[in-house]
Amino acid sequence: MDFLADFLTRFGDKLQSPTLGFLIGGMVIAAVNSQLQIPDAVYKFIVFMLLIRVGLSGGIAIREANLAEMVLPAIFAAVIGILVVLIARYTLAILPNIKTVDAIATGGLFGAVSGSTLAAGITMMESEGMQYEAWAGALYPFMDIPALVTAIVLASIYTSKQKAKQESLSKEESLSKQPVAAGGYPSEPEYPTTRQEYLRQQRGTASNRVEIWPIVKESLQGSALSALLLGIALGILTKPDSVYESFFNPGFRGLLSVLMLIMGMEAWARIGELRKVAQWYAVYAFVAPLLHGFIGFGLGMIAHITTGFSPGGVVILAVIAASSSDISGPPTLRAGIPSANPSAYIGASTAIGTPVALAIGIPLYIGLAQALMGGS
Template structure:
């Protein structure tokens, strides 16, 4: 009972954080038809700044880290990304009124990673004083790319069977290339590379780090407004998408949390790192994933996978997933 009460208190406290407050505030002003708008160019710039900061910190940490410590968590990130897509393929994609290609694309988007959700989690963890390996942010592409590739491959196999061209070879490299060229992943990988190759500590401490939380609050406001706006898109598709988007983020996060705990007891992976692994699994790609899937699975309906992700999946991951996994980790740490 002490564990449960401690966890509940921590969970409620996370819901009162400023970061999540901006998200909920954005949803409220959108619900009241406010004319407040954040230009798309500013939104993209903010995302770029946040991911560059995350990448720089990860690259600096990797440069000074024992790379063997990353092997098991990175392998688990790959496995979780693939598992998430297969779960969606054999649950959502087989439900009534759900077109298989739409279901597979949705699973791919939920298997891919949201850079903004990751940034929100890192900020909250720093606020709470939860320690984690700085290179843990670099687990992002290890889950993101395999998930997108798996979804597009499964969609290609399904389409081939339907058209009677089963056995046609699916080209993997173009899928990987599109993922790497995505805006979010490119920014993150650029930051990691700069952190590894150069010595950006001075500009990191004087520019990127001080601006991080302020920019993140604006991003959360925009995401809250978009989440409310996407609800109308979600109404166009089967109700199963809403149920999937409600359950999937938490389920995916718990799966990753379990793998993270295994890594914790096997290699000493920190509980903060376990939270990061769970958060990226609970998130669904909001920047790089949609254009990759639009190109890789052109027959899928974007209203299905983008609507379910943005309207339900992202708010669930942010408002419930992050505080849930942080509270669970803190309770396990006994902190």
């Protein structure tokens, strides 16, 4: 009982953080139809600044870290990204009125990482005085890219099988309508009669294969991941400590507060889109971030026990597992799974998934880490 009371007290304190206050404030402003608008360019600049700061911090830490310590958390991050997509494929996809490609795309978006949620988690941890490996933010691409690749590959395999099934049914129909030869048997189906026709059919089959590198390349070129990787590279290859301390670090929390306000407004605006699709998306979007975060927390605990991964690092792994991509993921999935409905996966993520990860997930994992491991 003492553990539960201590945990609930810590959790309640986290809910009063200014980060979550701005998120809720944004939702309230949007709900009362306020005319307040923040330009998209400002939003993109804020995200860039936050991720550059996280990247610089991680790069500086990596420069001085034992890289062997990163191996197990990085492997776990990749496993989580793939696992999240598989969970959606075999749970959300079997629910009533849910299209399989939409479920896979939703899993891909929830498996990918939100840079803003990562930044919010780091800010709340710092306000609690919780120590963490600065390189933990660099786990972002290890989860983000495998999730997007897995989602696009699974969707491609599924649509190819559906297409082949439709073609098979069409061939059966055409055979049943073929003229009957003497003796009561249908005439033989046509086969390629020339080398050119055979090669043309083979090219058609090859065109259905999924190319992995373009997916990885598009993910790496996304604005969020590019900013984070740029910061990491600069932190490793240069000595940006002075500019980091004088410019990027002081304004971090203020910029994050504005970003949370924008995300709250966006979340409320997306609720209308979510109403257009099956209501199971709302259930999934509420449960999935917490489930994914607990998976991340559990694997982080294994790393904590086996390699000394810090309690703060465990929280960061849980936070990025609970997050769903809000910048690079949607355009990647739109291009990679064009048959999926963006209202389903983007609406579920932005309207419910992200607020749940921010308002419930982050305080939950910080409180749990502090109660289980001391967390300071």
